[in-house]
Each structure stands twice: as C-alpha cells, then as structure tokens.
Amino acid sequence: MSMDKIVALCKRRGFLFPSSEIYGGLNGFWDYGPLGVELKRNVKEAWWKDMVSGHDELTQIEGTPASFQMVGLDCSIIMHPQVWKCSGHYDLFHDYMVDCKESKKRYRHDQLRGRWLKAKEQSVFISSQTGGEEGLEETQTRALKFLGMRNKQVGDLEWESGMVSLLTVKDFSVVLAPDATQLGTLTEPREFNLMFKTFVGALAGEEGAAFLRPETAQGIFVNFKNVVDSTRVKTPFGIAQIGKSFRNEITPRNFTFRSREFEQMEIEFFCHPNQSQAWYKWWRDRRYQWYTNLGLSPERLILREHEPSELSHYSCGTADIEYAFPFLPQGEFGELEGIAHRADFDLRSHQEGKLVKDGETLIVENGADGKPRHKGSGKDLQYFDDRVRERYWPHVIEPSAGADRGTLAFLCEAYAEEPVEGGEVRTVMRFHPRIAPVKAAIFPLVNREGMPEKAKELYRSLKGDFGVQYDDGGAIGRRYRRQDEAGTPVCITIDGQTMTDNTVTWRDRDSLQQIRVPFGEIETRLRSLLKP
RNA sequence: GCGGGCGUAGCUCAAUGGCUAGAGCACCUGCCUUCCAAGCAGGAUGUUGUGGGUUCGAGUCCCAUCGCCCGCUCCA
Structure with a gap:
C-alpha cells in the first residue's frame, strides 16, 4: 500500500495537515484536522480507559503476580532543569x-x-x-x-x-x-541540543534556561512521592500520563512518524524487585495485545526483544512493539511503543544523583572533582511497605507508547482499496469502531415524504452519546462512499419502509451488507459495536 | 548536514519563452432521484510553493529560499 495515497487521503479528508501550511509548513510539525482529532482522541481515550479508568484493581488478572492499582497524572511540560540532568537526558541529548x-x-x-x-x-x-x-x-x-x-x-x-x-x-x-x-x-x-531550550521568566538569560520535556515519564518519577503520599496506593501500582513531548530530531521524516512535537502515553509501573521480571513480561504481552485488539494485524505487528547490547545502561530488559509501516522497506518495522524494565534507575537518580553502571550495579556518577556529576534531590524516594515493614526502591516497568505513531499505524492499517460492482474502486478506512472518528452516519434516502424529518429526529437522539453525522447531499451511493473514506462503520438510512414499519437500513462498512433494524434497537446495536 | 528528484485548481494532470493558464474528476446550487461516486442545467475554483533576477514578454530560463519524497549521514 503506498504511503502517498494515505497521506493524500489524510489531507483531503481532514485527518492530518502540515503545520502552518499557509506559510509553507514547518518541518517536523503536523496538525490534526476534524477527522484526525477524533481518531487520535479515540486512541488516547481507549488507552486511558483500558489502562487506567477502566482497570479493576480488586481482581487479580490471570497471568499476573497480584492485583494492582492504576492512577493518572498530568504534569507540566516545563520542569526543573535538574530533572533532565538526573534522568540522563541532558548528557545524552x-x-x-x-x-x-x-x-x-x-x-x-x-x-x-x-x-x-x-x-x-x-x-x-x-x-x-x-x-x-x-x-x-x-x-x-x-x-x-x-x-x-x-x-x-x-x-x-x-x-x-x-x-x-x-x-x-x-x-x-x-x-x-x-x-x-x-x-x-x-x-x-x-x-x-536534542531538547528544546526555552527561558522561564520574561528576561532571557542562562539562569532562567529550561527545557521542554523530551518525555513525559520523568514527571511521573518526580511526583512518585506525592502520589504515594496522597492516594494510599500500595505496590504494585502504576501511574499513567498522556501528554506532549518535544525533541529536536535531526531528520524529521516519514509523515508524522518522526515529529519534533509528539504525544506520548506512558505508564510507570512500580513493583517489588522480586516480581519485576514477571511484571515486565506481562506488560510486554498485554501491550502487544492492546494494538491487535484495536485492529492492527499480527502480520504487520511484531514484539521485538532487545539484544543485550542494545539495552540502555540502566535497563535489564526492553521490548519494542513495532509496526510494518508502508514507508519502510520490506521486512523493516517502526517502533510504536517500548516496554522497558528500568529497575530502580530513575527513583535512585532523582534521590542520589545521576547513576551509571559499574559492573552489575548502579553507582552515582562522579565528576572530575569527585562530587556527583548531577546532584539528586536528596529526598527519600524509597517506598515503605508497612504491610511487611520493608523499605525499598520499587523497580519500574515502563510501557511507553507514541500516541501519534499509534494513530499513524491505525491509519495505515485501515486504508484499503477494493474493487466493487461496476468496475469501480472504493477507498475505505477500516477502523475498529472504537477508534473510528464517526460512529454512524444518518441519511434520508430521498429529501421528501417525511424522510428528512425522521432522519433528523434520529440524528438528534443519537448525537448526545455518539459521534454521528447527518448527510442529505447527493445520491445515496455517493454518501456511502464519503463515509467509507472517513471510516464510519455504519450508515443508517431512513427510507420509505421506515414510514410504515419503523425499521431502518443498517449498512455495514466492510461487508456492504444491508439489514433492516427496528428503530428502537439502533442505540443498543451501536453501543455493542463500541464495546472494548 | 550532504546529494538527487519534485512543487500548476481539492485531486490527477495539460499548457514550444508568446493570445484571458486549460481538461477530467471532485465540489457548490437547482431539478430529478426508493440503496452504493447515476442523470440534466448552471456555478465557483489559481499570487503556477515563496522571493528576487534575465527578457518586449516567464508556469517555462537563472539565483535564493521553504516544503515534500528518495538515498547517505546523524540519532536511538
């Protein structure tokens, strides 16, 4: 499938536009149009619901060492500059x-x-x-x-x-x-500098220098103590965050894949060191499953465990979830999400100062003067488990997903061209209903005999709960095709029969099948379509 | 960052340095229309990416710049 066609459809139908396009665009920045913003919001909302708000902390999920809690966080984009020194980004970037x-x-x-x-x-x-x-x-x-x-x-x-x-x-x-x-x-x-530098305060000067965050994760680590002290969470538990991050990529390329401003969906999962390997494996598999549940084909999605030589200095296990994007050469994959076992690197670094690996252990990195190269906060970031009276730095499993990359993968996966009767080719976006920008379209078959009134009534009754569209323009076939390009799973048509027996035509996007559905069943059917 | 290619209407593309930059599709309005881009009539659509230059005359030639694509480099 050619990327050019996908990019063209995104532009034409309002999924994605180049940033500041009327001024010639800006390399590495993109805007989401009316359909794109719905798609991306749906991706983020599915993630938040599946990982955080919909999580049942009372029940132990099969395959996990224990039941666990999930809470959210939304921290500032600009943080204390020392955060990036202790996290290692300052030295690395x-x-x-x-x-x-x-x-x-x-x-x-x-x-x-x-x-x-x-x-x-x-x-x-x-x-x-x-x-x-x-x-x-x-x-x-x-x-x-x-x-x-x-x-x-x-x-x-x-x-x-x-x-x-x-x-x-x-x-x-x-x-x-x-x-x-x-x-x-x-x-x-x-x-x-791969980090975006900015200045805090109206007066520009090095003493006010700060950075736009290159990842959301550090905001979770520096708030670890706050969350533990304010929420009664007990290990194992996870803190999740969705938000913008910024990196001055050298070569922004491949549509939105490598952007300089991008959105992440990250979890830091804190657990006892003894259980961390089991949690790592479980999160890795669970996150892979999440993408396939939302429609990515296992043929194009791989879970790739990093070689020991590839691992960051702190990590004792990292896996990437990678997708075979159409813009990549055959057999190559692009990263959607990384699941990293970060051990206690982050919490200890923010407490003691930036760490380096010394053999098998982590020690504080010293500068030429023998003092810590980057001084930590000095705050005690250990966790005290009063159930067993044990104090320790939890180990951390970090599933870190790119919201824009995920959205792009769903766009690529959804795009299809197929021949239809009459020798025409139809372009259809086969989104999973949960992420489809429009859930259903409502049409009057013709603009008379009371059909528009009845269709508008249905539209108004659904609008409050579902993203629906009303369309009475042009021939019915044209309206179906328009919705196919937007990826709308269902078109509901009010026709002559509706007036006599109160049923509608329910047209399925993928199979093109039409069935008669009683007026009263529409809402229930839509709802079941959108179940996780 | 380097090298190559490209940039004309929403899309696909025309236009020998020379007349008011055109065509198909899409779009809009009206008519007509009982199920997959139907038909008829009409309509709108452009700072030819941007800025300079050469020329009597530039979409076309030159320079710069921006963006996109490919390869390298870089990054991870």
Missing part, C-alpha cells in the same frame, strides 16, 4: 558537534580524539573517531598518507603524544579531520 568543511561529515566534539605529530616544523593533530589499538593504527596510516610517506617509513614518524581527546585541542587550524586530506577543515564546536 546535549552535545557539541563539529562539522568538517571538506568531507561534509559531522562529528561529536567529545568523540573525536587523536595524536600530536611533529610534521614539517610544526605540530599537527591527527584525529580519529576510534580509540585503542585501532585508533593508533588509523592515525598512523593517516599520518603516513598526509605526509606522503611509505609504509616502511613508519619509524620516522615523530609522535609527540598518545591518544588524547579533541576537547584538549584549542587551535583547530592544525587538526587533520578524520575524513579530510588537509588541515583546519573543522568548524568551531557548535551546541547541538
């Missing part, structure tokens, strides 16, 4: 980059290193991206080439230092960049 004017390549300033070499009466810095033995070899080869010497003249090279970081180099005019043939092709280091 905040780099200085240097560009090579000759090779057009870009490097992280702190990742380049090299050796000083005496050459032609001056000192030059032969740089490399690799360290260790490999780096020594590489700088040697490059030095020979740069000086136009033969391999057997290796012994004549006059090295003035071992491998040192580019950070120690002040004068870039004597640096040979890793892919350059001449000196001084690197630009000055430029700040490269």
